[in-house]
Amino acid sequence: MAFDTRNGTRGARQPGRNRLEQWGNRRMVERLRRHGDRRGTKLVLVTIGSKSGEERRTPVRWFPGEGDERFIVASASGAPRNPSWYYNIAAHPDHVATELAGERIDVVAEQLHGAERDAVWRQITAAARGFARYERKTDRMIPVIRLTPLGGAESRHRIV
Numbered sequence: 688m689a690f691d692t693r694n695g696t697r698g699a700r701q702p703g704r705n706r707l708e709q710w711g712n713r714r715m716v717e718r719l720r721r722h723g724d725r726r727g728t729k730l731v732l733v734t735i736g737s738k739s740g741e742e743r744r745t746p747v748r749w750f751p752g753e754g755d756e757r758f759i760v761a762s763a764s765g766a767p768r769n770p771s772w773y774y775n776i777a778a779h780p781d782h783v784a785t786e787l788a789g790e791r792i793d794v795v796a797e798q799l800h801g802a803e804r805d806a807v808w809r810q811i812t813a814a815a816r817g818f819a820r821y822e823r824k825t826d827r828m829i830p831v832i833r834l835t836p837l838g839g840a841e842s843r844h845r846i847v
Contacts, residue, residue, distance in 0.1 A: 690777035690798050695827030698767035715746040720846055723788030731786040737778035745772045750811050756835045758807055765824030793842040794834040804831050
């Protein structure tokens with residue numbers, strides 16, 4: 688399905704805009720790439736920049752789906768705009784991967800819509816109530832993205 692969620696008109700401050708947040712995200716990306724996450728709730732999302740064409744890495748929280756699939760949420764902490772990585776996936780849907788604990792996995796990203804999105808959203812907000820608060824802060828529909836690993840061993844790589 689399409690990546691077609693429009694920006695809203697109200698919401699919280701857009702995260703990741705100041706240098707301290709950017710520095711913290713870089714540190715988290717490196718830690719997750721090397722060692723993983725003790726709680727097992729975060730991963731590094733790898734996308735291709737929609738304007739720059741350069742590889743971008745972003746730490747995101749994930750939620751389990753069926754089998755190996757994982758769900759991520761383009762909440763931007765309830766900001767009125769979708770996060771940059773959402774537009775990166777929309778521009779380059781065939782070049783998405785996850786990295787965690789020394790392993791890179793190529794994935795297929797798909798935005799959920801309708802009843803399927805609503806069912807997964809209920810599971811996400813039951814597991815992490817903060818996402819329900821984000822939804823109340825903004826007037827945009829917060830996108831839910833399914834990440835499904837590509838089949839075969841060639842889609843898995845060790846990170847050096």
